Amino acid sequence: MSNIVIIGAGIAGISSALTIQKKFPKAKITIIADKFSPFITSDVAAGFWWPYLVNFPNPDLLNRICRDTFNYISSLVEKEDAGAMWQSGYEVNRELTEIPHWAPLVRGFRRLNEDELNRLGEGYKSGQFFTTLALEPTTYIAYATKEFLSKGGIIKQEKVENLVELTDSFDVVVNCSGLGARDLVGDKQISPIRGQIIRVRAPRVKHFFCDGDYYCLLNSNCVILGGTHDEGEWNMEVNQDTAKKILEENIKRTPELKGAEIISHHVGLRPFRSSLRLEKETIRNTNGRETTVIHNYGHGGSGITLFWGCALHVVELIGNGKAHL
Numbered sequence: 001m002s003n004i005v006i007i008g009a010g011i012a013g014i015s016s017a018l019t020i021q022k023k024f025p026k027a028k029i030t031i032i033a034d035k036f037s038p039f040i041t042s043d044v045a046a047g048f049w050w051p052y053l054v055n056f057p058n059p060d061l062l063n064r065i066c067r068d069t070f071n072y073i074s075s076l077v078e079k080e081d082a083g084a085m086w087q088s089g090y091e092v093n094r095e096l097t098e099i100p101h102w103a104p105l106v107r108g109f110r111r112l113n114e115d116e117l118n119r120l121g122e123g124y125k126s127g128q129f130f131t132t133l134a135l136e137p138t139t140y141i142a143y144a145t146k147e148f149l150s151k152g153g154i155i156k157q158e159k160v161e162n163l164v165e166l167t168d169s170f171d172v173v174v175n176c177s178g179l180g181a182r183d184l185v186g187d188k189q190i191s192p193i194r195g196q197i198i199r200v201r202a203p204r205v206k207h208f209f210c211d212g213d214y215y216c217l218l219n220s221n222c223v224i225l226g227g228t229h230d231e232g233e234w235n236m237e238v239n240q241d242t243a244k245k246i247l248e249e250n251i252k253r254t255p256e257l258k259g260a261e262i263i264s265h266h267v268g269l270r271p272f273r274s275s276l277r278l279e280k281e282t283i284r285n286t287n288g289r290e291t292t293v294i295h296n297y298g299h300g301g302s303g304i305t306l307f308w309g310c311a312l313h314v315v316e317l318i319g320n321g322k323a324h325l
């Protein structure tokens, strides 16, 4: 039986494990990670489907990845325990922007007119109203992990010090280590973009709102207020002044937040890379053994927006050449 390992148990790792398990049902598939949900970056995410702080050089593949992920999340909405939901709202900008490439994917995309922009706040030059999805990562990761284990998947808690060491015992290694790739494979192109958020209870808020500086996004039983984006910042401590500013600025934009009950504060480090790394390499180790390594990391602020399309592409990269797996 062939042996496949996925490094990482975040949204990228667990989804890659599911698509691989579906494609190669006879393979032995193991997820190795040093940290698991609910203590990883993926858990901090609002789960909002919206390409943000991510680069990828192949626009056709990016569109396909966006479409595959959007369609997959929309298929999860009817499943009680998957954590998917629809939400409508406003995205506005202080500069003139083009219609985004993903506009045809979301529902009811409509550009806002000048009067609407003026009513939403000062200085907005363009914007749109649309209906998109949210997939709450912690809920989804639990849902997906249950499916992975039910089909014979194996999970191990361990920090991988050196990826090449795994090539002696695995036919395929899938690297979904997020920001950990900086050390795991010495990739200095990946660095953190620190984000701080607040989870609040605000039942009167019925629309999302984002304007490039701050955002108010819906989840099934809370509203998520953000969104700082500090490049190269590793500090994981909640900054109280930042929290106060996030709350104040969001109340200005969404007055229904007044009096909202604070549930919790969180900090996460977006795994930002000059370009999302979604590619294959073959490693021949010192014993002359060849192993296929697939890299799937560097999703920046869009890990939930891109995860399923990336996981499907991981299987394509492993390729039919491994049909015997």
Ligand SMILES: Cc1cc2nc3c(=O)[nH]c(=O)nc-3n(C[C@H](O)[C@H](O)[C@H](O)COP(=O)(O)OP(=O)(O)OC[C@H]3O[C@@H](n4cnc5c(N)ncnc54)[C@H](O)[C@@H]3O)c2cc1C
Pocket: 007, 008, 009, 010, 011, 012, 013, 032, 033, 034, 035, 036, 040, 041, 042, 043, 044, 045, 046, 047, 048, 049, 050, 158, 159, 160, 161, 176, 177, 178, 179, 180, 181, 184, 194, 195, 196, 197, 226, 267, 268, 269, 270, 271, 296, 297, 298, 299, 300, 301, 302, 303, 304, 305, 306
């Ligand atoms: C504040 C904030 C809000 C966000 N909101 C959204 C949003 O609304 N929509 C969206 O699409 N994206 C959002 N994101 C981005 C999203 O969270 C990330 O892009 C995504 O979580 C990255 O997933 P990942 O699986 O690559 O990484 P992670 O979740 O960080 O998982 C990495 C895994 O690899 C493991 N690992 C790393 N190195 C090693 C090693 N050497 N050995 C063993 N295991 C290792 C870790 O333990 C972990 O299990 C947000 C991010 C932040 C910070």
Ligand SMILES: O=C(O)C(=O)CO
Pocket: 046, 048, 050, 052, 053, 195, 215, 226, 227, 270, 300, 301, 302
């Ligand atoms: O803060 C982020 O990274 C987001 O994607 C919010 O949608």
